[in-house]
Amino acid sequence: MTILCHPAARPDDLIPSIGGPVRTVDDLPSVLHALRDDPAEDLVVVGPAADVHDALRFAADLRMVRPTAGVILVRDHVDVALLTEALRAGVREVVTAGDDDALTAACNRSRELSHHARLNDGAEPSQQGKVVTVFAAKGGCGKTTIAINLAAALASAGNQVCIVDLDLSFGDVAISVQLEPVRTISDALPMAGHLDTTGAASLLTSYGPGLDVLLAPVTPGDAEKIPAALVAELLAVLKGMYDFVVVDTPAQFSEHVLTAMDASDHHVLLTTPDTPAMKNMRITLDMLDLLSYSREIRSVVVNRSDSKVGLSSSDVERVVRSSINGHIPSSRNVPISINKGTPIVIATPTHPVSQAITKFAHERLLSRPAPVRARAFARRSAGRR
Known part of the structure; x- marks a missing residue:
């Protein structure tokens, strides 16, 4: 009562x-x-x-x-x-x-x-959800758009999903889905060290059925106040509340990003078929190998893969020296969907971009058990160097 x-x-x-x-x-x-x-x-x-x-x-x-x-x-x-x-x-x-x-x-x-x-x-640890971190070392690759639509595809499959906007200084998730940032990750600061499910739930903004969002700060300077330990605490609590936690990141290997990668069950690494982006992807893969992240939890995705820029899929694989796990075509409907605030996966499920993202979600995330993660043991010392 x-x-x-x-x-x-x-x-x-x-x-x-x-x-x-x-x-x-x-x-x-x-x-x-x-x-x-x-x-x-x-x-x-x-x-x-x-x-x-x-x-x-x-x-x-x-x-x-x-x-x-x-x-x-x-x-x-x-x-x-x-x-x-x-x-x-x-x-x-x-x-x-x-x-x-x-x-x-x-x-x-x-x-x-x-x-x-x-x-x-009463949940057992094995029943906890998966953390999926979406990362691109170069801006402009469509990382936020892919993260949002990937989360929407997972939610459409009947999962409870949370998007975490970890681009603390310039987060675009709120504006991309037209949410008012009344609550943000900054509001977790007083709860640091004793965060629970109730506290985490109070930070979230609902977007739609099965899809919630933890928004980035909007006040200048708030990003500097958020410690990496709080990010780890948030992800640990959220993965107990959701089937999937999709983390959108800035285009840099910050302490917060590496903390998210430590907590992740899968890394979605994004590039586009242009030389600077592919060079940064190669550096990203080398860095993740250096930090001893498992290759089994890694997916390389080429966004705008059908762009007429004189590079084939085999050219991309040769430059990044890795197999490609997903190809997302380009379309003017994608920026249109962003301007309307509705992910294209939700607005037009039959669109080739929607189908490509949904296929990737099913093949790489939904149909595969989470492998045992290897924590990046070299990260701290590498950061100091």
């Missing part, structure tokens, strides 16, 4: 929007008693009459003692400062009083997250 902290004398009635059986209490201490009486309940709605600071402290404390429980905060007025404080305290969503549809949707999302978190609490 959902617990609503809302004085009975308050004229507005939130109960119809919450849905299902609801138990109403007058204050936050009474919420704790109600939760003790019902160990299976995982949703608390705090009405606008409650003091906001008390509500945030309550949410932060509840996250430690019952991590699967979600708190929905209803306020008469909502601003960015309140949203930021609420997310850091572990509140799942903040809803404006009077927006009944938003409250209903927030409660449904919270119940779904709590159900997922309870299932993960």
Whole structure:
């Protein structure tokens, strides 16, 4: 039975929007008693009459003692400062009083997250999802577009998928799918060292069925505040929540990127059929070999592979000295889909680009068990050198 902290004398009635059986209490201490009486309940709605600071402290404390429980905060007025404080305290969503549809949707999302978190609490390590890092050492190869569409293809196959935008300074995932970056990876900073599924869920932005996004920071300077250890912690928690975690990266071997590669079950390495990109791909493969990453978890993909630039597939293989595992054709429909904010895999599943990405997802990710990863033991010393 959902617990609503809302004085009975308050004229507005939130109960119809919450849905299902609801138990109403007058204050936050009474919420704790109600939760003790019902160990299976995982949703608390705090009405606008409650003091906001008390509500945030309550949410932060509840996250430690019952991590699967979600708190929905209803306020008469909502601003960015309140949203930021609420997310850091572990509140799942903040809803404006009077927006009944938003409250209903927030409660449904919270119940779904709590159900997922309870299932993960009993999950065996072998049941955890796969981390897939998409990387290109040269900008302009279409890395973000491929990462988003690959995630969409995996979600379309019935998987729960999360995209992590790890290009912390210049992330493009939000604008590519037209999401408002209200919550970003920066909001994880107060949770560093004790991040759980509830905290991770509070950072995510939903794009569509089976597809959520962890967005990159938007404030200048925030990228420098995020340690690589937090990235590792986030990926470890997210892979327990999703079937696939697809990581979009910047075009450089930063500490954050190498941390993601350490945590990855598969590396998707992207190039285009032009000399600078292929040269960088060759350097990338040499670097990954130097750092002792397993070649079994590696896929080399050529984007815009049918471009008329005088280089054949055999030429590309000869230059990069590696077999090619995926060919994605070029099409003007791809930038059109980006401008519309809808991945081409979702907008036009039968398009040759969509079919190529979907085929790659099935052949290289869905139909293959995750091999044992070899951690890059040389990475730290190589970085110092």
